[in-house]
Amino acid sequence: MTRSQIRDSAGVALYRHEAIGAVLQVRGEGVDARLCVLTAVRRSAPFAGVPALPSGPVEPGETLEESVLRHLAAKVDVAGLAHLEQLGTSSDPSRDPAQRTIGTSYLGLVSAGEEPELPDNAAWVPVDGVPEMAFDHRVVVEHAVRRLRAKLSYTNVGFALMPAEFTIAELRSVYVAALGHDVAPTNLQRVLTRRGQLESTGEMTSPGAKGGRPARVFRFVDRELVVTDPFAVLRPE
Template identity: 55%
Template sequence: MRAPFRDQRGVAKYRHEVLAVVLRAGEASRLQVLARRRDHEPFAGRLALPSGPVEVSESMEEAMDRHLADQLGLAGLAHREQLATYSDPGRDPFERTIATAYLGLVPCDRQEDLAIGAVWVDAVDLPELAFDHHLVVETALERLRGKISYTNIAFALAPAEFTMATLRAIYGAVLGHDVDVTNLSRVLRRRRQIERVGILAEPGARGGRPPSTWRFTEDSYRVTDPFAALGPGRGHEV
């Protein structure tokens, strides 16, 4: 590791970067995280979270948006929040680097052409990642699992309109266990998080009456019930 630059008073000047854990609800009720293949050392050829330095003229949020667009071709997030700061002196073998990580969410139906080298991977059964990025993903998953029970954060993972079956799959992907769709609907309607939009023109996969479509009542983050938690099994509040 090369020695840090020091100013005239001897104060070390460290590299400060931003890290982004961008999650979506993928197929088979699994969370996915967006990564890219590194083309240079250290850890050349290994997958890593999108990251990069913060310029003197920009905020950390602006830096993250810039790196997501430049490295991955991803423009805009449905939700973003600061996650944690990582400052282990040995986390970057090339130079002393302090990283501020962010959690970002995108809807499950969002379609866009990502940059070459960008790939969605399973966020729970992670492949080997560069640096300490597996720890960052684990922190992001813990944060999201906690917040999905007592906030409306699922709005950022859901399509603009959805069936309760789709929303159930999203909650299951985040929580890691099945959620009873009837109880989920009851809880979210009681909290006024969702509202009915209409009826699908076509019946569901099993036939019968077409399912209703729903939407979240707000498209910004809000704590709705600070003491609630969605338990396993039938998905009731505990």
């Protein structure tokens, strides 16, 4: 459908631009751990009553990152974001039924165990059970999950999914949930240690209420994004 479009004095079309945040977190423990995305039910048209990602217009005095952080702050404590990066730009003319809108999306990560306060219309939804969403936000979620899973193979982005200190069992639980497939704990520890991502704190966990051997405590060497294996995707299985 052709729409009339606002243009400047030179005849150049003026478009609405919005920032979109796909915030992921591994929630739950052990076999119950799930990779989840933050959604919020829209209260206004278009798509009133339908889940969407935190999003909204970019103001004239904002950068894209400032805009997405502002819209995320309305749904979650952005101080709890361990990582934020730009995903891409959506320019399908029909993505917003109300008006021509270009959307730039971001991937945000929250560490496991964090419980940021949410408004009553927001919730964490497992990525393997995302319902139909407003606009093209379900596609954005799929893009965010693919980006995270790819980066887990060649960067240390796992730091943003984990608390400051953890056991290998806890690390494995989060990686299995994030990757969507099983990972052997010994292989995970070996690979991440070889790539210089992990180091031991020198501490041990206390025995649990049911006994059991104490476990070594680890941490990520860097808590900022680092490319650790730039050619991982080129290696044969």
